[in-house]
Amino acid sequence: MVDEGELERRIREIGGALERALPSRARHPVRSLDERAMQLASEDAELKAALFRFVDVTPACRSLDDLSRHLAGFLGEVEQTPPPLRVAMRMAETGPGRAVLGAASARGVRHMAHRFIVGESPRAALGVLGGLWDGGAASSVDLLGEATVTAAEADRYAVRCSDALETLAQACAAWPERPALERDSAGPLPRANLSVKVSALTPLLRPEAPEVGRDDAARRLRPLLRRARDLGAHLHIDMESLDSLETTLELVFELLDEHELADGPSAGIVLQAYLRDSAEQLDRILAWARASGRRPALTVRLVKGAYWDHEVVEARQHGWAPPVFEDKRESDRNFEALTRRLLDARPLVRVAVASHNLRSVAHAIGYNRTRGGADEDLELQVLRGLGDDLLHALTRQDLRVRAYCPVGDMVAGMAYLVRRLLENTANDSFLSEQARGADLDRLLAAP
Amino acid sequence: MNPFSNEPVLDLRRGEVRESLTAALTGVERSLPLRVPVLIGDQSGAGEGIESLDPGRPSRVVAVAGTASASDVDAAVTAAGRGHREWGGRSAEERAAVLLRAAGVLRARRAPLAALQVLECAKPWAEADADVCEAIDFLEYYARQAVELAAGRELIQVPGERNTMTYRPLGVVAVISPWNFPLAIPCGMVAAALATGNAVVLKPAEQAPGSALMLAEALREAGVPAEALALLPGYGEAGQALVRHPGVHAIAFTGSGAVGLEIVRTAAETPDEQGHVKRVVAEMGGKNAVIVDSDADLDEAVPAIVRSAFVYAGQKCSAAARILAHEAIADPLLERLAGAVEVLRVGQAGTFGTDVPPVIEREAQERVERYAALAGAEGRVVARQDELPEPGFFCAPTVACDLPEASAVLTEEVFGPLVAVERVGDVEEATDRIEASPFALTGGLFSRNPRTVELVARRSPVGNLYVNRHITGAMVGRQPFGGNRRSGVGAKAGGPDYLLQFVGPHVVTENTMRHGLVVE
Numbered sequence: 010m011v012d013e014g015e016l017e018r019r020i021r022e023i024g025g026a027l028e029r030a031l032p033s034r035a036r037h038p039v040r041s042l043d044e045r046a047m048q049l050a051s052e053d054a055e056l057k058a059a060l061f062r063f064v065d066v067t068p069a070c071r072s073l074d075d076l077s078r079h080l081a082g083f084l085g086e087v088e089q090t091p092p093p094l095r096v097a098m099r100m101a102e103t104g105p106g107r108a109v110l111g112a113a114s115a116r117g118v119r120h121m122a123h124r125f126i127v128g129e130s131p132r133a134a135l136g137v138l139g140g141l142w143d144g145g146a147a148s149s150v151d152l153l154g155e156a157t158v159t160a161a162e163a164d165r166y167a168v169r170c171s172d173a174l175e176t177l178a179q180a181c182a183a184w185p186e187r188p189a190l191e192r193d194s195a196g197p198l199p200r201a202n203l204s205v206k207v208s209a210l211t212p213l214l215r216p217e218a219p220e221v222g223r224d225d226a227a228r229r230l231r232p233l234l235r236r237a238r239d240l241g242a243h244l245h246i247d248m249e250s251l252d253s254l255e256t257t258l259e260l261v262f263e264l265l266d267e268h269e270l271a272d273g274p275s276a277g278i279v280l281q282a283y284l285r286d287s288a289e290q291l292d293r294i295l296a297w298a299r300a301s302g303r304r305p306a307l308t309v310r311l312v313k314g315a316y317w318d319h320e321v322v323e324a325r326q327h328g329w330a331p332p333v334f335e336d337k338r339e340s341d342r343n344f345e346a347l348t349r350r351l352l353d354a355r356p357l358v359r360v361a362v363a364s365h366n367l368r369s370v371a372h373a374i375g376y377n378r379t380r381g382g383a384d385e386d387l388e389l390q391v392l393r394g395l396g397d398d399l400l401h402a403l404t405r406q407d408l409r410v411r412a413y414c415p416v417g418d419m420v421a422g423m424a425y426l427v428r429r430l431l432e433n434t435a436n437d438s439f440l441s442e443q444a445r446g447a448d449l450d451r452l453l454a455a456p
Numbered sequence: 457m458n459p460f461s462n463e464p465v466l467d468l469r470r471g472e473v474r475e476s477l478t479a480a481l482t483g484v485e486r487s488l489p490l491r492v493p494v495l496i497g498d499q500s501g502a503g504e505g506i507e508s509l510d511p512g513r514p515s516r517v518v519a520v521a522g523t524a525s526a527s528d529v530d531a532a533v534t535a536a537g538r539g540h541r542e543w544g545g546r547s548a549e550e551r552a553a554v555l556l557r558a559a560g561v562l563r564a565r566r567a568p569l570a571a572l573q574v575l576e577c578a579k580p581w582a583e584a585d586a587d588v589c590e591a592i593d594f595l596e597y598y599a600r601q602a603v604e605l606a607a608g609r610e611l612i613q614v615p616g617e618r619n620t621m622t623y624r625p626l627g628v629v630a631v632i633s634p635w636n637f638p639l640a641i642p643c644g645m646v647a648a649a650l651a652t653g654n655a656v657v658l659k660p661a662e663q664a665p666g667s668a669l670m671l672a673e674a675l676r677e678a679g680v681p682a683e684a685l686a687l688l689p690g691y692g693e694a695g696q697a698l699v700r701h702p703g704v705h706a707i708a709f710t711g712s713g714a715v716g717l718e719i720v721r722t723a724a725e726t727p728d729e730q731g732h733v734k735r736v737v738a739e740m741g742g743k744n745a746v747i748v749d750s751d752a753d754l755d756e757a758v759p760a761i762v763r764s765a766f767v768y769a770g771q772k773c774s775a776a777a778r779i780l781a782h783e784a785i786a787d788p789l790l791e792r793l794a795g796a797v798e799v800l801r802v803g804q805a806g807t808f809g810t811d812v813p814p815v816i817e818r819e820a821q822e823r824v825e826r827y828a829a830l831a832g833a834e835g836r837v838v839a840r841q842d843e844l845p846e847p848g849f850f851c852a853p854t855v856a857c858d859l860p861e862a863s864a865v866l867t868e869e870v871f872g873p874l875v876a877v878e879r880v881g882d883v884e885e886a887t888d889r890i891e892a893s894p895f896a897l898t899g900g901l902f903s904r905n906p907r908t909v910e911l912v913a914r915r916s917p918v919g920n921l922y923v924n925r926h927i928t929g930a931m932v933g934r935q936p937f938g939g940n941r942r943s944g945v946g947a948k949a950g951g952p953d954y955l956l957q958f959v960g961p962h963v964v965t966e967n968t969m970r971h972g973l974v975v976e
């Protein structure tokens with residue numbers, strides 16, 4: 010048992026220190042411009058819909074003309090257009106106007122994309138990754154791509170992953186030593202770190218037949234795990250919507266239990282706290298870890314979950330009770346409960362807490378310290394583009410933080426970008442509350 | 457009555473749900489073959505004559521059904537005439553209560569009813585379960601609609617005159633149903649007729665008498681009088697005799713265009729001894745097209761097309777048969793579609809994860825093969841699975857392209873797992889081609905431009921247009937379903953106008969003036 014009052018005091022202290030360590034917004038004029046656009050969008054639902062539909066379609070437009078026609082089409086559905094957008098609509102009425110408007114808006118979208126996507130390829134991303142490392146942060150690369158609907162696409166994704174492992178492992182070897190990022194009390198931590206998605210590894214995800222996707226994805230994931238082992242890299246298997254949860258868990262457990270993978274690579278999975286039955290999933294994960302005894306220990310990345318709208322809509326359309334909490338605070342509370350269970354379960358698992366919520370993060374750090382855990386045995390993770398400020402603050406506190414860095418071209422990245430933008434402007438997200446200037450006490454209050 | 461809501465389908469992601477279905481399947485398997493008698497009033501005939509087979513294992517007889525004779529048809533219609541007087545004399549609320557009870561009976565038997573469809577029609581689980589849910593929805597929806605309808609309509613009232621408008625049942629409704637939605641479609645037509653006070657004579661497809669028996673039993677158990685609902689298993693002749701019978705007031709039919717037009721013709725003959733003109737509600741075939749514009753998101757379009765064209769082996773009247781692809785994306789679309797079709801899982805309907813089950817019967821298998829061969833001869837086949845499971849009436853899922861515009865593959869309904877891709881210069885050209893087709897049931901559009909969506913919605917002749925999603929799986933109350941042109945006559949099933957086809961309007965105008973005074 011912990012002294013809750015004492016813990017709360019500590020969370021305030023840690024949260025306050027992190028807040029003070031956040032880079033001041035004034036020093037990033039460009040970023041704050043982006044944020045103003047986001048702000049505008051989050052205040053007007055119609056405008057937000059128009060802008061996001063526009064961003065979404067950008068890579069599919071054949072010309073600047075086509076692009077501005079789309080923009081005008083979306084804006085035409087907004088009832089109260091702000092003055093600058095009215096100008097845009099007038100521009101869209103003529104050919105030359107459309108060319109200018111198209112070029113300007115394409116630039117705008119590309120600019121936004123660059124905030125979240127670190128490069129077109131792993132090689133192109135090495136500069137950013139090296140820069141992060143020099144600044145005291147580790148990274149995990151995520152290869153963006155179109156949805157996998159064919160076997161050839163799954164194969165291509167697997168090849169890209171394998172190449173990325175190679176590129177990363179090679180480049181990382183030249184990085185300077187940073188003990189805080191390369192070890193915890195359980196042993197060494199790989200520098201090269203790749204996150205992969207099961208839905209990209211197989212076109213055969215069948216929610217009603219998890220074994221079908223599992224077997225097909227296993228054919229491609231197994232060689233990747235081998236490769237990661239041989240290169241000394243970490244492979245993290247992301248979690249997606251509930252449709253693939255069973256497939257993903259079974260896949261990871263089964264492969265990691267295979268004899269040839271018994272001593273490596275370092276691998277990880279994801280637990281989503283917004284799921285009502287996430288506690289039982291954690292039971293399963295821990296039971297597996299206990300039974301398998303595999304080393305290095307499985308890393309569990311705790312997140313709230315990125316598919317909230319999807320899960321709720323899917324459930325509502327089918328007449329099911331949503332599998333996720335419907336009150337944001339319940340997700341936040343459950344996130345803290347699972348944080349505690351995970352930290353208490355060490356060294357059976359390694360723990361990575363992934364959130365941009367100052368409270369959730371401060372809680373993890375505070376609980377760990379209260380229980381006498383070392384900072385090095387808790388990893389914090391953020392998304393590139395959304396958690397940059399927090400990353401900066403965490404590195405200044407000498408905490409281990411890893412940035413999740415998507416890599417890919419515009420076409421491939423658009424779905425990811427739109428998802429991040431939506432998340433950032435969702436009304437009850439921590440980041441938009443923070444952007445609206447909510448005070449620190451409120452931001453750090455227990456959920 | 458609480459407001460209508462759709463019966464939730466099962467969440468097949470859950471292992472325990474799948475296990476309960478598998479257990480139900482074993483239970484139903486043990487009870488085979490089912491005996492499906494001719495049911496007329498209290499009389500129950502012999503259940504022999506027709507055998508319905510498991511399309512995935514044709515040596516297994518799922519049901520043995522009687523074959524209704526001409527005299528059975530006559531007896532059924534005569535009994536229904538009596539049944540109508542009793543049943544139609546009840547209040548709409550009383551009838552609604554019976555239908556809601558029937559919905560409850562089906563609800564209590566969801567797993568075995570779905571299992572029966574897996575066996576009798578090779579419907580994969582998700583589809584079979586959805587069919588049972590839709591049947592329940594029709595009962596729940598029409599029961600409520602009928603109560604609303606019974607209140608009549610508001611008319612203009614002036615002093616000294618009272619005007620009322622009410623609806624009365626037509627009398628005897630013949631329902632002729634297909635096998636592809638073996639419970640939902642007969643249930644929808646029967647429920648609409650019963651809810652409005654008609655008596656029904658049901659002639660189900662010879663391929664699926666088992667599900668029809670389940671429906672009749674549920675309705676009778678719930679309190680539909682025996683004479684208000686007869687079951688006439690049989691072949692086409694029984695249906696023809698029924699359509700021709702002068703005691704029938706209306707015919708509700710879902711099935712092929714050829715049979716539908718034959719019904720329209722026969723029903724129009726009005727012999728002297730027949731004191732009414734028959735009404736026909738017919739849902740017929742389609743040749744449904746999906747337009748994919750240059751700005752479509754192929755990540756979504758490809759899976760949605762695959763689902764629209766290949767789920768239940770394409771044996772839905774709403775299934776996608778033609779893809780009209782903008783030339784700017786036609787190549788990547790073809791490549792991805794072909795790849796997606798190559799990995800489809802062709803297998804038994806009872807196996808979870810099966811995408812493409814066998815088709816209903818050998819004749820269907822041969823028909824699909826003929827069109828596939830034609831597609832290869834006249835155009836190019838870009839995807840086709842060569843290895844098919846045995847036994848069972850399996851057809852290889854096929855994608856074809858480069859077909860001449862007049863090819864039968866592009867103009868005739870195949871009703872199987874075959875889809876053809878055509879290139880178009882732009883969306884206008886695509887809508888022109890659709891405009892030229894005599895079919896107008898469902899259609900699809902993938903575009904992210906609101907103006908394109910508007911344009912296609914305005915020009916498309918189809919009954920149901922789906923934008924940026926799959927084009928099958930209409931839900932009662934959410935997507936009232938039915939076609940235009942040669943795809944159907946009548947109002948949309950599961951929608952607010954449907955019941956009007958089963959009633960006749962009656963207006964009463966009463967003079968309320970007496971001796972110069974208004975007496976109300």
Ligand SMILES: Cc1cc2nc3c(=O)[nH]c(=O)nc-3n(C[C@H](O)[C@H](O)[C@H](O)COP(=O)(O)OP(=O)(O)OC[C@H]3O[C@@H](n4cnc5c(N)ncnc54)[C@H](O)[C@@H]3O)c2cc1C
Nearest residue numbers: 247248312313314315335336337340364365366390438439
């Ligand atoms: C490094 C990293 C890796 C990630 N990997 C994954 C992954 O593999 N799989 C995955 O699904 N997600 C992943 N995410 C995303 C994550 O799940 C969250 O979407 C995101 O981090 C926002 O949560 P937060 O704690 O930062 O912000 P907060 O603003 O505190 O929380 C927002 C989250 O709360 C939840 N929520 C929102 N509204 C409600 C509501 N009404 N009721 C209940 N809950 C609600 C949602 O999960 C939403 O994302 C990752 C995030 C990071 C930082």
